[in-house]
Amino acid sequence: MICVTGVSGSGKSTLVEDVLYNNYLRRSGNTSAEPGECERIDGLELIGEMVHMGQELPTRSMRSNPATYLKIYDDIRKLFAASPEARRLGVQARHFSFNVTGGRCEKCSGTGTVTIEMHFMADLEVKCDACDGRRFQSHILAIKLRNYSINQVLDLTVEDARAFFIHHPAIVKRLDALIAVGLGYIRLGQTTSTLSGGEAQRLKLARFLLADLEPAPAGEDGKYLPRMFILDEPTTGLSSTDIKRLIKVLNRLVTEGNTLVAIEHNLEFIANADYVIDLGPGGGDEGGRIVATGSPLDIAACEKSETGRELRRLFGLPERGRQVRSALRTAAGV
Structure with missing residues (x-):
């Protein structure tokens, strides 16, 4: 070194x-x-x-976050899709994605914010009024995993998410890598463009x-x-x-x-x-x-x-x- x-x-x-x-x-x-x-x-x-x-x-996409970047989100979406409520409604793992239609809020395309063009000033980013910044449609948010919606899971810090997914080794392994490099405090769904x-x-x-x-x-x-x-x-x-x-x-x-x-x-x-x-x-x-x-x-x-x-x-x-x-x-x- x-x-x-x-x-x-x-x-x-x-x-x-x-x-x-x-x-x-x-x-x-x-x-x-x-x-x-x-x-x-x-x-x-x-x-x-x-x-x-x-x-x-790593990327400036508004839909990129630590969970997607480290491929943690793939496993999380599968867990939500396997829940009884998701199976009853016919909701699949892809419906919990920001990148495809069907589950995400279409007004903000799953980013949680919309851009207002301002004349003679910088554009203004505001919370999406259709999903209230939660990025998904109401029927997706109603599906719970241990009483947490997909938006609430994405709002967990890495350390809290590790406790939440303690019985899922594949997810814990990836969360441990974030904790090891001192990123235990960031949120799973935090947009990567906001990182220092x-x-x-x-x-x-x-x-x-x-x-x-x-x-x-x-x-x-x-x-x-x-x-x-x-x-x-x-x-x-x-x-x-x-x-x-x-x-x-x-x-x-x-x-x-x-x-x-x-x-x-x-x-x-x-x-x-x-x-x-x-x-x-x-x-x-x-x-x-x-x-x-x-x-x-x-x-x-x-x-x-x-x-x-x-x-x-x-x-x-x-x-x-x-x-x-x-x-x-x-x-x-x-």
Whole structure:
């Protein structure tokens, strides 16, 4: 697990995304990628696949939500369709979908909101008056699963949904992936377009964790080649408890033989890295240089590094000189 650190404007995104990732894309045949300038990159042939977990939204569709994105909703619709009331009315799983007619509110097409065009101002999104924002027709909302309508289930948080579906292992497995990446508080039916950049990144990570990972493309000798994951400040918006949970998930990927490269400012996350590349020493014209590399303790030993200064405070180390080196030797057991 590698952290690329440094003050704002020090060149972290340029190095990791423009130079490293875009050159990988160009090498892989993606002619639309605009690679950052560099003399050469050694070792790209040793990477089976480079996966960019950026903060851009997975989809901007108003009908996309965590339940649909992780395919939890397929199982939920089947459970509602199997209820006695649904069977009596002849309601099938497809009638609980936002994407087909028959069960969704047709005025808002299952989004729960309608757009009012405003002259000389931005369009206005308001709650649909036909379904009162509940997205489905009344006969669909009348069908209950343990006294909950489909709309009430979609309004559950991920953690509450886990308790509700505790006897359905396939659903619980997918909800656990969301909880593991610190998204236990979001609602199942929350539109993905309302997620923050950090939430969108972790949602994509949860989906990747659930995938039955096929081996990455093999090298010329037929051996397995590891993946490299690129993350952009994955701790954004997380509490200390959630950061610890996220680190555990990411370490699982490392244990499986993959490499992670994270642009990060959070000291708790940086302190758990295997290797740190610190850029700077400042931002803008003062950035773009390697200030220090090595373990978090190596960075803490560098007096020119702003990240090192903050790590010394985190580790409870002296501020300067021989005292720092002595304390680091003690910490390393030397």
